[in-house]
Amino acid sequence: MRAERLLVFVWMLGLCACSHMAQLTGIQSKPKDFTPIVRFVDLKIGETAQVKLANGKTATVKLLDLKSERDSVLHGIWRSTVTVEVNGEKARLLNGNYNLPQLVGGVQIDCTATGDMAPESHEDHWELKKDARLRLWPKGSRLIEKGTFTPPLQERILAGTTWYDNILMSAQGKGKFYYHSGMDTGGVEKLCPVxxxxxxxxxxxxxxxxDKKDHPPIEPRYDVIYIRDDRGWYYRYSHLSSIDPGLKLGKRVRMGRRIGYLGKEGASGGWTHLHFEIKAPTPDGGYGTQNGYAYWLESYVDQYHPAVIAVAQPRRSVRVGEGVVLDGSRSWAKKQIAKYEWTLDDGTKAQGACLPHAYSVPGSHREILKVTDIDGNFAYDIMSVLVVDAQPAAPAQASRQRPRQPSVMAFYWPTLGIKPGDPVYFSSRGNGADGYDVYDFDDGTSTVRVRSNIDTAGHAENGYAMTVHHFKKPGYYFVKVSRTDAETGRRGYHMMVVPVGIKP
Ligand SMILES: [Zn+2]
Structure with missing residues (x-):
């Protein structure tokens, strides 16, 4: 408490000095808040609202239906779909999960939260009292004001493993589930700037x-930064390995400034990643998490001008024999997508945005998607499917965690602008006991073995193993990292696509 008071006092001193400086230099130190382009509306099924858009036009929006689908492994909701009617036109929208707004009734609309998750979520991240929270933008408008947002990781989009908004993470027991809020993106600890x-x-x-009274979303923890922007939105950055010592509480930062390095501190589960979450005011005067993916993608396109972004997300967990759709339909192209090609880890090749598939053996699968546009530009992403034994557990007996499978988390850095001969840093950590991760770099060089998880404690310094590799020639490399469970002999693996000498 005393420390807090002292800090507030120091902060006030800081402000005084700042306003004095402002007087001297004539610089306005505190810009006014502005109203964002996006509009939010919370609706119950059957409810209609008139929403005034940023361009002054009014849209009539009705929520017709909400449908939840549960996965067979954890028994939680893996997908929610709302049916809406906008200015008389009907459409189905998927909740969160890498989905971009759709044009319906002359309005861009998406669904950022649904009311089916909150009652069974171990935490209410959304403060949604109704059945759906929709976001609306005028036709043809940007999703976030140009020059007011940049990806918090200046990395190739989806290069690291991601768990984005509203993904089912785990069963928590007693009918509760952990649904992710915000965007988790994996990366190499201490090297990847945030x-x-x-x-x-x-x-x-x-x-x-x-003062939390003035800034309700904040949650003090040693590895977390909160920044409030001039829309009145709050941004959470968690699990940082370090916080930039130049940052000052109560002072402004500029977009793009380094604030720290990615890490696995706090409640990261020992997984090196950035948790990035946007809290916006709700109609009830609270703050709720909104999906950040659309803003991340739009600003990534501004910055790096990709022709195509392949998206083979979200990941899925299924049982042996159960059908699953390998889904590349969320891929993005500046012009138009001409082709979706899949290379499955059983050697099968197939085409199509959505590919029905079933697995006959348990294990972790990595399925490669190549998306090509009408000009021949292409990009890759990898869909992760975890397949577990066929016998379904009753919901009451569902374990807290996913069933035990050997698995390995692996990342690389940098992910953009790698030239032939550059050092590329790989880090990996297998699950279970101390053991070896085996790298196949897909360039004809011999495999490399590294020992990881020597200390299984989540925050252990030697949890991750590091290795450096130099790719000699330009191209896409599908780097495999595998781990064999000493007890069961089962093998798990992870795959990453590393572009060398290739623009985004
Ligand atoms: Zn997270």
Whole structure:
């Protein structure tokens, strides 16, 4: 408490000095809040609302239906679909999960939260009292104001493993589930810089923070930064291995400034990643998480001008024999997509945005998607499917975690602008006991063995193993990292696509 008071006092001193400077230099230090382009509306099934859009036009929006689908492994909701009617036109929208807005009734619309998850979620991230929270933008408009947002990781989009908004993470027991809020993106700890996604005020810096009464979303923790932007939105950056010592509580930061490095601190589960979450005001005066993917993708396209982004997400968990759809339909192209090609890990090749498939043996599968546009530009992504034994557990007996499978988490850095001969840093960590991760770099060089998880404690310094590799020639490399469970002999693996000498 005393420390807090002292900090607030220091912060006020800081402000005083700042306003004095502003007087001297004539610089306005605190810009006014502005109203974002996006509009939010919360609706119950059967309810209609008139929504005034950013261009002054009014849209009539009705929520017709909400449908939840449960997965057979954890028995939680893996997909929610809402049916809406916008200016008389009907459409189905999927909740969160890498989906971009659709044009319906002359309006861009998406669904950022559904009311089916909140009652069974171990935490209410969304503060949604109704059946759906929809976001609307005028036809042809940007999703977020140009120059006001940048990806918090200046990396190739989807290069690291991701768990984005509303993904089912785990069963928590007693009918509760962990549905992810915000965007988790894996990367190499201590090497991958994290930058401020927006201009804004630093309202929390680890355990130090401004008054929670003024900034309700903040949650003090040593590895977490909160920044409030001039839309009045709050941005959470968690699991940082370090916080930039130049950052000052109560001071403004500029978009793109490095604020720390990616890590596995706090409640990361020992997985090196950035948790990035956007909280926006709700109609009831609270703050709810909104899906950040559309803003990340739009600003990534501004910055790196890709022709195609392959998206083979979200990941799935299924049982042996159960049908699953390998889904590349969320892929993006500046012009138009001409072809979707799949190379499955059983050697099968097939075409189509959505590919029905079934697995006959348990294990982790990595299925390669290649998306080509009408000009011949192409990009890759890898869909992850975890297949577990066929016998379904009763919901009451569902374990807290996914069934035990050997698996390995692996990342590389940098992910953009790699030239032939550059050092590429790989880090990996197998699950279970201390053991070896085996790398196949897909370039004809011999495999490399590294020992990881020597210390199984989540935050252990030697949890991850590191290796450096130099690719001699330009091209796409499908790097495999495998791990064999000493007890069961089962093998799990991870695959990453590494572009060398290739623009985004
Ligand atoms: Zn997270």
């Amino acid at each position: 930058v401020a996604a927006t201009d804004g005020l630093v309202v929390q810096l680890g355990d130090a923070h401004l």
